[in-house]
Amino acid sequence: MTAQPPYRVAIAGASGRMGRMLIEAVQAADDCVLSAALDRPDSPALGQDAAAFLGQPAGVAIGADLDAALAVSDFLIDFTRPEGTMAHLAACRRHGTALVIGTTGFDDAQKAEIAAAARDIPIVMAPNMSVGVNVTLKLLEMAARALAVGYDIEIVEAHHRHKVDAPSGTALKMGEVIAAAQGRDLKDCAVYERVGHTGERPAGAIGFATVRGGDVVGDHTVMFLGSGERIEITHKSSSRATYAQGSLRAVRFLATQSRGLFDMFDVLGLKTNERSFSENP
Numbered sequence: 001m002t003a004q005p006p007y008r009v010a011i012a013g014a015s016g017r018m019g020r021m022l023i024e025a026v027q028a029a030d031d032c033v034l035s036a037a038l039d040r041p042d043s044p045a046l047g048q049d050a051a052a053f054l055g056q057p058a059g060v061a062i063g064a065d066l067d068a069a070l071a072v073s074d075f076l077i078d079f080t081r082p083e084g085t086m087a088h089l090a091a092c093r094r095h096g097t098a099l100v101i102g103t104t105g106f107d108d109a110q111k112a113e114i115a116a117a118a119r120d121i122p123i124v125m126a127p128n129m130s131v132g133v134n135v136t137l138k139l140l141e142m143a144a145r146a147l148a149v150g151y152d153i154e155i156v157e158a159h160h161r162h163k164v165d166a167p168s169g170t171a172l173k174m175g176e177v178i179a180a181a182q183g184r185d186l187k188d189c190a191v192y193e194r195v196g197h198t199g200e201r202p203a204g205a206i207g208f209a210t211v212r213g214g215d216v217v218g219d220h221t222v223m224f225l226g227s228g229e230r231i232e233i234t235h236k237s238s239s240r241a242t243y244a245q246g247s248l249r250a251v252r253f254l255a256t257q258s259r260g261l262f263d264m265f266d267v268l269g270l271k272t273n274e275r276s277f278s279e280n281p
């Protein structure tokens with residue numbers, strides 16, 4: 001697609017935590033206009049102005065008619081739940097609408113369906129749209145290569161009490177990036193639970209621990225635990241605005257793509273041609 005500014009952006013999950021943040025970001029952006037705002041058919045928010053919470057109405061009512069919304073939009077930004085995203089994906093494919101997916105918690109079949117849709121439409125999908133987290137992922141790649149032998153790896157994440165999936169999409173992505181940098185597959189080494197008589201820690205495991213409570217926006221720490229030292233790499237979000245700004249960067253990136261599945265490394269120019277662990281022992 002080659003959309004020209006102002007980009008017509010529809011927001012799904014309009015009354016959610018991220019939906020509101022995205023509406024505020026679109027309203028503040030010079031090169032975007034809010035073209036539609038979507039929520040579930042049974043949402044009490046239907047019919048309300050999408051930006052009423054800002055005290056400055058957008059002139060766009062929150063609706064549930066996906067086809068009507070996409071008919072007037074170039075882009076859809078989706079921060080909802082996996083089942084919502086899958087419905088939005090099918091509609092975007094029908095309409096040729098570019099899609100930014102921030103939702104987390106997809107299973108393998110859903111991920112395969114998203115990849116298949118990307119043969120027809122351009123999609124950016126990332127479990128974390130913030131610049132800081134994506135730079136952290138690059139730091140983790142480097143640390144994982146350098147600390148591949150003799151260091152146990154544990155990933156600890158904390159989020160607000162309303163989060164419904166665990167571990168977070170970001171924590172899983174960190175595990176994937178680390179495993180890949182060491183020439184491994186996370187599926188073969190992830191440990192998600194420990195309770196009772198667990199026995200000693202298996203060599204090579206990548207462990208996950210989850211904290212839920214209060215209003216924590218999103219904290220992630222990766223520990224590389226060796227003998228006599230440990231390295232901790234931490235990212236802490238203090239505002240959801242970073243996710244919204246990253247999503248708008250994804251929109252601008254997609255404006256020049258006709259199809260394909262991209263991530264925030266593509267959007268931020270962080271893709272590198274570093275040799276893999278197996279090529280670079």
Ligand SMILES: NC(=O)C1=CN([C@@H]2O[C@H](COP(=O)(O)OP(=O)(O)OC[C@H]3O[C@@H](n4cnc5c(N)ncnc54)[C@H](OP(=O)(O)O)[C@@H]3O)[C@@H](O)[C@H]2O)C=CC1
Nearest residue numbers: 013015016017018079080081084102103104127128129243
């Ligand atoms: N990639 C990133 O950078 C980030 C990703 N996220 C992810 O985004 C998602 C949303 O997070 P958050 O905004 O906190 O969640 P909220 O629960 O606050 O908002 C979700 C919104 O989506 C709506 N929704 C829920 N299910 C469906 C459905 N089946 N179809 C259509 N709409 C639906 C909700 O409506 P209702 O309230 O009526 O259920 C609500 O408006 C999560 O998966 C989260 O992990 C969050 C922050 C950053």
Ligand SMILES: O=C(O)C1=N[C@H](C(=O)O)C[C@H](O)C1
Nearest residue numbers: 104127128163168169170218
């Ligand atoms: O649900 C959230 O809030 C967040 N979800 C994403 C995730 O699962 O990684 C990103 C961020 O951590 C906030």
